[in-house]
Amino acid sequence: MKTASPTNGRAADESPRAPLLRVRGLSKAYREGDTERTIFEDLGLSVAEGAFAVLMGRSGAGKSTLLNLISGIDRPDAGTVAVGGTELTALSEKERTQFRRRHIGFVFQAFNLIPTLTALENVLLPLELSGGAGEREEKRARRLLGEVGLEDRAESFPDRLSGGEQQRVATARALAHRPRLVLADEPTGNLDYETGEQVLGVLTALARESETTLLVATHDRSALPHADRVLDLEGGRLSEREGVGKQENGRAGKRAKKAET
């Protein structure tokens, strides 16, 4: 096992290519009454473009916090987060939000679909927020719903869908606006094993197809066979498991070469 933290800000990535996600010296603590609870300190991480990384850790280890910091939803106490060369920590709240709406997709444990929008409208929403609201966008949303096997449920509201169906809609929504990075926070946490497997399969398949970087926080081991890299977050330290996962160099390396030519 290779330890990724403490690294004094050095990333846990040994890849020679420029990573899509680069986290350096990240620290976060929360106040609980008079005491301060440190979630992590001086954390470093980088993930190459198109890679699928799994972030493992127990409940309360700080996985969700890390995803929130990476997406710009929350701000770190120290350190930097850069996605595709844009340093999010240097942006204002509004700029971070606008960056998020264009470049980041989210899949939550609790599905978090908008209950007042239909399945199709939920998938359309990120497209519309990114500035598109035409026929082409609707076609794409329908196609994505088809790809997750829910073409016939396009007009259904979330409360009429099963948990697995809701998460598949959420997956389609996360990828609809062609984000560069998709963050999934326990996407199978509310699902049974079989449904979780299906959702994970759809998510990885769609992400690989569109060459989107995928970072999944989970404690579900069934995610491991799909992943290029597996990272463990424990006691505020990030470490990489060796020999588990496919290693991103295989797939992403090919794409990097393709890009060079």
Next chain:
Amino acid sequence: MPSRLLWKSSRRYLTRHPWLMGLSVLGVALGVAVVVGIDLANTSADRAFQLSAQRLTGKATHQVVGAGEGLPASAYRRLRTEAGYRASAPVVAEYVQVLGAGRPFQLLGVDPFAEGPFRPYVGGGGAGDSAGVDLGAFMGGEHTALLAAPTARAMGEAPGDTLTVTVDGAPRTLRVAGLIEPRDERARRATRNLLVTDISTAQEVLGMGGPQGGQLTRIDLILPDGEQEEKRAKQRLQQALPPGAQVRRSDARTETVEQMTRAFSLNLSALSLLALVVGLFLIYNTMTFSVVQRRPLLGRLRALGVTRREVFTLVLGEAVLVGAVGTACGLALGMGLAQGLVRLVTRAINDLYFVVNVQEVAVSPWVLAKGAALGMGATLAAAFPPAREAARAKVSVVLQRSRAESAAQKWVPRLAWAGGGVAVLAGALLLAPSQSIWVGYAALFCALLAAALLAPALVVAIARALRPVMEKLFGVLGKMAARGLRQSLSRTGVAIAALMVAVAATVGVGVMTKSFRQTVESWLQYSLQSDVYVQPPSLVFRRSTATLAPGTADTLAGVKGVAGAHTVRRVEVASSAGPTQLVAIAPGPETRDTYRLKSGNAGAVWPRFRGGKKVVIVSEPYSYRTGVGVGDTLRLQTDRGRAGFHVGAVFFDYASDRGVVTMSRATYDRFYDDRRTSGVALHAVEGLSADSLAKRVRTAAPPGQKLVVQSSRGLREASLKIFDRTFAITNVLRLLAVVVAFIGVLSALMALQLERRRELAVMRAGGMTPGQVGGYVTLQTGLMGLTAGLLALPLGMALAYVLIFVINKRSFGWTLQLEASPGILLQAVFLALVAALLAGAYPAWKMARENPAEAMREG
């Protein structure tokens, strides 16, 4: 701008919670309706008064008026012959009651030959206006009058028919000589309640006839344009006028009369705003609820990249929709409400100030625009904090409901501090050296706001204190109910604050009314010391300047059983302090006891007063309004010219908010040529009851003279009846505020029900019976009502204090004694409790019937 889908999502949220939006819309609608209703009623009364003033004034720019009630007709002749001023017209005008019409008419006596340039509808130069008028018959006939054709048709009268009018209780007949056919709507309204006669008929009907042409009410003038020309003309006219007569602008009297009701209208408007303030809480409650309930949803949107501004715009957009629908409904409702309110306002004005005949509600676009702006403004103001909260919430924590409540709890001390600050501001406003009623009301509204801000902290404290009691009384359910109050503070706090404000307003206004009534009652007790009071019937209860027929006072003084009689004369005169109601009394030995002096030395002033010296005493409102006090010299316009009178004392008086100046009859007779009397007070001989004497007086009244004869008890009762009638409108406003608050509590409880579906479903699944769920909700509702009621008591008393000692003082100048009976206070707590329990009945029923499985799935 938020995207199309975001608006769609928002719209669906609103339509999925129809009761939430419905109650909000109703809250805005009721608030706007009350404000618009009162405003329309006030403006309709104003408009009606202006119309009647215009129809009397016509195109006159100035008028000549006498020092007292009239002007000798010889003044008019001198004006035309000596000063050679042709653009002048004599006028005799007074309100009379027309038998069968059920409303007062203005009797206008004019000289048709002089009228041309002034009131075209009367004839002369006004060709086309008067149809079917036989001018010869009108001029030469005995007791003939002109009537507007639509009015005549409505009354079933035609030319040649006879009308009976009563003046100061005496019946007179007039023959309809012709009809005035108004050319347009304006003329139709102007002539609706008008009876036109020639000068001599009017004088005869009104008892203003006499040697040398009798008396005129005034002479209308059209003075040339331009400051210099006007000044020269005035000087020329003044030389031809008798001493005491004055030339003044025609609109001067209209302004004076309008000033009379200004404070009255303003107080009504301010009270009507109360309903809107309570409505504001309701909107705030709804919008806060909609934000809190959608926190997770808003969090998801923010995570997906929706900016803070878009979230803010979205929430505010919903408020705009609620506000627009509510305001539109409120405007329509307000117009309907005005129909009822205008009657109450008109009756109060007629009781207190002057005759005004409001036939219809004048829907002014300005009033509607003001109501719309208030409705929308209040909605947006109330929605602003929740919208801001929604936009500023941290996305990483927004997904958790408990965090929302802990954030609300965190705000409690801050709100309490802010409340303390606003309370200090209210105090500073009260202490500010100002006479402004607006400043008084600003302080009052600050006090309400301060209490509302302090409410959450007090709710927490009360809930904590009541928890052990509730547990002891109702077991675990009681404990849960008390704890729930604190845990859902963001909703319960606002609902309690809304109910508290409404109930406090009830307490405040109730205590004020009660104190006022007690003060008036005790004043009537000591001021009505004679046994029987006689006066002619009057159209204005409190400002009767009607006169008794000559000789009536002497006749009544001679009735068997009368031990003593004192006359009263009331007139309007001009003074250095503005138009003044002058009361001349013939003081008896007990008169001194009927006046309680606020300042001045009774021992020094009464001998000089009785002795006919140049001494007057002034009432408290007069002194407050004009700044005239003991030791000052008040200059009054008299028939001997301007004369200075020493102000000997200021006395408590609650008969008129305009105030009066009182002088002895002997002094009055020295300075005024008027020998008429407005009323007589009679003392019964020992052993004869007041009621028996009243009976004798009624039978002794001269034929043709209708008299209002009242024993002191009867007069006291009549006065209090008028008092209660005047406050009827205040009670309506109080009730409306409570209705709005009731809707607020209902809305808050419905919100809680929606929010607690899952929690209660879990309890149901765990074995709680539907009855227990219903009981739990009812307990909590009762607790909310009780808390609101308890908090309303100190606030209500504070409001009563401000209303009595600041607002009332600044509006009317009266000193009132604060009287808070335990009954009113108990009623308030009871009202809050009942309102809350009633509002909670449906949510309790609904929660008890909820299907736990469904609730857990959707919750």
